[in-house]
Amino acid sequence: xxxxxxxxxxxxxxxxxxxxxxxxxxxxxxxxxxxxxxxxxxxxxxxxxxxxxxxxxxxxxxxxxxxxxxxxxxxxxxxxxxxxxxxxxxxxxxxxxxxxxxxxxxxxxxxxxxxxxxxxxxxxxxxxxxxxxxxxxxxxxxxxxxxxxxxxxxxxxxxxxxxxxxxxxxxxxxxxxxxxxxxxxxxxxxxxxxxxxxxxxxxxxxxxxxxxxxxxxxxxxxxxxxxxxxxxxxxxxxxxxxxxxxxxxxxxxxxxxxxxxxxxxxxxxxxxxxxxxxxxxxxxxxxxxxxxxxxxxxxxxxxxxxxxxxxxxxxxxxxxxxxxxxxxxxxxxxxxxxxxxxxxxxxxxxxxxxxxxxxxxxxxxxxxxxxxxxxxxxxxxxxxxxxxxxxxxxxxxxxxxxxxxxxxxxxxxxxxxxxxxxxxxxxxxxxxxxxxxxxxxxxxxxxxxxxxxxxxxxxxxxxxxxxxxxxxxxxxxxxxxxxxxxxxxxxxxxxxxxxxxxxxxxxxxxxxxxxxxxxxxxxxxxxxxxxxxxxxxxxxxxxxxxxxxxxxxxxxxxxxxxxxxxxxxxxxxxxxxxxxxxxxxxxxxxxxxxxxxxxxxxxxxxxxxxxxxxxxxxxxxxxxxxxxxxxxxxxxxxxxxxxxxxxxxxxxxxxxxxxxxxxxxxxxxxxxxxxxxxxxxxxxxxxxxxxxxxxxxxxxxxxxxxxxxxxxxxxxxxxxxxxxxxxxxxxxxxxxxxxxxxxxxxxxxxxxxxxxxxxxxxxxxxxxxxxxxxxxxxxxxxxxxxxxxxxxxxxxxxxxxxxxxxxxxxxxxx
Numbered sequence: 001x002x003x004x005x006x007x008x009x010x011x012x013x014x015x016x017x018x019x020x021x022x023x024x025x026x027x028x029x030x031x032x033x034x035x036x037x038x039x040x041x042x043x044x045x046x047x048x049x050x051x052x053x054x055x056x057x058x059x060x061x062x063x064x065x066x067x068x069x070x071x072x073x074x075x076x077x078x079x080x081x082x083x084x085x086x087x088x089x090x091x092x093x094x095x096x097x098x099x100x101x102x103x104x105x106x107x108x109x110x111x112x113x114x115x116x117x118x119x120x121x122x123x124x125x126x127x128x129x130x131x132x133x134x135x136x137x138x139x140x141x142x143x144x145x146x147x148x149x150x151x152x153x154x155x156x157x158x159x160x161x162x163x164x165x166x167x168x169x170x171x172x173x174x175x176x177x178x179x180x181x182x183x184x185x186x187x188x189x190x191x192x193x194x195x196x197x198x199x200x201x202x203x204x205x206x207x208x209x210x211x212x213x214x215x216x217x218x219x220x221x222x223x224x225x226x227x228x229x230x231x232x233x234x235x236x237x238x239x240x241x242x243x244x245x246x247x248x249x250x251x252x253x254x255x256x257x258x259x260x261x262x263x264x265x266x267x268x269x270x271x272x273x274x275x276x277x278x279x280x281x282x283x284x285x286x287x288x289x290x291x292x293x294x295x296x297x298x299x300x301x302x303x304x305x306x307x308x309x310x311x312x313x314x315x316x317x318x319x320x321x322x323x324x325x326x327x328x329x330x331x332x333x334x335x336x337x338x339x340x341x342x343x344x345x346x347x348x349x350x351x352x353x354x355x356x357x358x359x360x361x362x363x364x365x366x367x368x369x370x371x372x373x374x375x376x377x378x379x380x381x382x383x384x385x386x387x388x389x390x391x392x393x394x395x396x397x398x399x400x401x402x403x404x405x406x407x408x409x410x411x412x413x414x415x416x417x418x419x420x421x422x423x424x425x426x427x428x429x430x431x432x433x434x435x436x437x438x439x440x441x442x443x444x445x446x447x448x449x450x451x452x453x454x455x456x457x458x459x460x461x462x463x464x465x466x467x468x469x470x471x472x473x474x475x476x477x478x479x480x481x482x483x484x485x486x487x488x489x490x491x492x493x494x495x496x497x498x499x500x501x502x503x504x505x506x507x508x509x510x511x512x513x514x515x516x517x518x519x520x521x522x523x524x525x526x527x528x529x530x531x532x533x534x535x536x537x538x539x540x541x542x543x544x545x546x547x548x549x550x551x552x553x554x555x556x557x558x559x560x561x562x563x564x565x566x567x568x569x570x571x572x573x574x575x576x577x578x579x580x581x582x583x584x585x586x587x588x589x590x591x592x593x594x595x596x597x598x599x600x601x602x603x604x605x606x607x608x609x610x611x612x613x614x615x616x617x618x619x620x621x622x623x624x625x626x627x628x629x630x631x632x633x634x635x636x637x638x639x640x641x642x643x644x645x646x647x648x649x650x651x652x653x654x655x656x657x658x659x660x661x662x663x664x665x666x667x668x669x670x671x672x673x674x675x676x677x678x679x680x681x682x683x684x685x686x687x688x689x690x691x692x693x694x695x696x697x698x699x700x701x702x703x704x705x706x707x708x709x710x711x712x713x714x715x716x717x718x719x720x721x722x723x724x725x726x727x728x729x730x731x732x733x734x735x736x737x738x739x740x741x742x743x744x745x746x747x748x749x750x751x752x753x754x755x756x757x758x759x760x761x762x763x764x765x766x767x768x769x770x771x772x773x774x775x776x777x778x779x780x781x782x783x784x785x786x787x788x789x790x791x792x793x794x795x796x797x798x799x800x801x802x803x804x805x806x807x808x809x810x811x812x813x814x
Contacts, residue, residue: 021207023361029169068359088154189342212347273403375688478662483588492555498572530711582645587635632676719775
């Protein structure tokens with residue numbers, strides 16, 4: 001323990017002195033928050049940072065994360081000038097080689113997004129690859145993407161530069177000062193203890209790396225991460241090795257290569273990783289190495305010798321095995337924990353800590369000081385995780401997969417294989433018997449598609465039409481022409497009940513929820529800046545009780561938003577009832593006929609209008625039916641007590657043959673909603689987008705005083721400079737997924753937020769955000785010519801501000 005006395009109070013205490021913790025401290029100082037204390041249990045960099053490879057590419061899997069990486073590359077030269085501490089930055093570029101056509105499409109799709117962001121990303125052929133990396137065996141190389149300005153640096157030097165900069169700004173950094181306890185009371189952080197010393201504070205940042213999970217667990221916070229063994233080898237010096245080589249990534253070989261002072265560093269992302277520290281990470285594990293495992297590393301080394309034949313005659317000087325922390329989905333954890341106010345997290349960086357630290361530190365410092373997260377951080381927001389993911393056995397198996405997936409093919413619709421089966425619908429086994437192929441969201445096993453007779457319900461992945469394409473086409477036709485049945489039990493379901501429930505929700509919701517009992521209201525929740533925090537339906541069950549339905553993926557986030565925006569003294573209670581009810585959706589032109597055949601209740605349009613809910617009885621089971629749709633057809637969602645779900649399902653199935661009922665999965669639901677232009681939070685809209693930009697102004701009741709109303713009113717009056725539109729390719733063959741670049745009259749103006757194949761429209765359909773002149777109307781936007789770039793090739797597209805399918809919603813209201 002450091003004998004130096006700690007301050008009695010601090011605005012923020014940062015726990016952990018790796019590159020991430022030092023970045024948070026530095027950026028807090030840059031914002032003028034100088035009474036910050038960073039506590040490191042041993043020495044700066046002593047956990048994972050010291051043995052990082054130091055790669056700083058600009059491109060990540062999403063636009064926002066790429067922007068954060070790009071921020072770091074812009075910061076480092078100024079940081080060195082500011083502190084006098086070199087970071088060792090070299091911008092030799094990176095070269096991502098593809099040894100099969102599928103990988104080539106993947107890297108080219110990534111290059112398309114890079115160019116949207118202003119990153120110089122060049123498609124190169126095999127001969128250019130050989131010129132950039134002369135020692136490379138290119139006989140199986142199909143092509144590559146070269147990013148000239150990607151960088152590499154010394155991780156220890158970078159950390160010391162950030163630490164020095166923080167000190168110069170007045171931040172206190174203490175080494176050899178382990179935190180022994182985070183004190184909290186009434187759901188709020190109140191102090192940090194280091195031995196006998198106590199620092200009073202209301203804001204703590206957990207940057208403890210591999211120790212972050214245990215530190216959080218001690219205060220009842222879930223930080224799901226787990227350490228894995230991570231390997232690299234460094235060759236003996238090579239006299240003929242050119243200097244200044246770009247970092248080489250051979251993802252099909254599960255390896256990367258970096259020229260390092262006349263030697264080659266060979267890094268591994270093996271398909272199945274080795275979890276470490278199942279009994280906890282030792283407190284004294286500093287600058288530590290794990291035992292060699294040459295058998296585990298040998299396939300990587302053999303592949304390296306095939307890729308760089310010169311390695312066959314070159315010895316290995318250093319073999320390194322060190323632990324790093326990985327998360328269940330391969331993205332890091334950032335933000336304020338929903339369980340404890342003032343407890344912030346920046347951990348679980350999945351081997352991209354050096355690349356991500358500066359950007360993550362900046363946006364978290366902004367979040368801490370303003371109380372509001374930087375928009376579009378959903379990919380790394382800790383609220384995307386779930387408590388069940390903090391289970392040690394779950395993590396042990398899942399991270400063995402997520403490490404390898406960093407270099408595996410990033411296929412559309414790829415499903416995790418490990419740690420599955422956390423939650424099942426009551427219909428799970430029955431749907432399995434019908435040929436269901438399950439995917440997983442928020443722990444729920446959900447049917448994505450149904451296999452045809454004699455077909456295995458398993459994915460065969462591709463960037464083209466996958467093996468389930470025709471199956472989904474038949475499901476799609478049923479929804480549009482007869483009737484489809486969906487199991488949507490995974491919906492997150494909340495109840496708000498009490499005398500003040502209406503008043504509280506009226507302030508949180510954009511739409512008017514002071515409606516009659518049994519009315520279903522589609523609405524958004526906005527932040528103070530007008531950004532969309534949630535996209536939900538609210539059903540008034542009675543005078544004092546409301547039901548809220550949202551996506552399972554955002555369930556934890558939305559519950560946290562609702563809980564923190566209901567006034568503490570409000571006379572109402574919030575309850576999560578997700579697991580109390582199963583949900584069966586019946587959608588399609590024959591839905592009314594089917595429902596009339598299974599129930600004596602009134603299902604007529606006059607008796608059961610659109611956007612209403614009522615209790616009905618099916619085969620003796622009392623349930624709540626809501627006439628609402630996410631596929632753009634006549635239909636009902638049936639909210640059934642779990643115990644009666646199978647009874648209702650079997651009764652629907654018994655009468656379904658008369659109306660050509662077909663089981664349908666989530667791929668069909670997604671394609672139908674895409675044709676109808678329905679938005680999806682997290683893909684098409686998020687906290688960066690306003691209702692006016694997203695085309696959702698109709699869901700804003702301007703005569704109510706909702707959060708964010710001022711922004712909506714201003715944009716109604718002044719217009720906007722970005723807008724979400726619907727696109728459909730003229731060519732029926734290519735497919736849209738997300739991040740494809742949109743060109744307007746030859747100029748890059750935006751990107752596809754999500755896409756699917758619209759079987760009714762007979763082509764790929766997508767939603768996309770474009771930038772345009774302030775105040776320009778949709779009418780003028782639609783007069784331009786549009787193209788969409790897919791893996792480097794441009795395709796003409798039609799555009800619409802209204803749904804291309806059933807624009808007047810006549811089928812929905814039939």
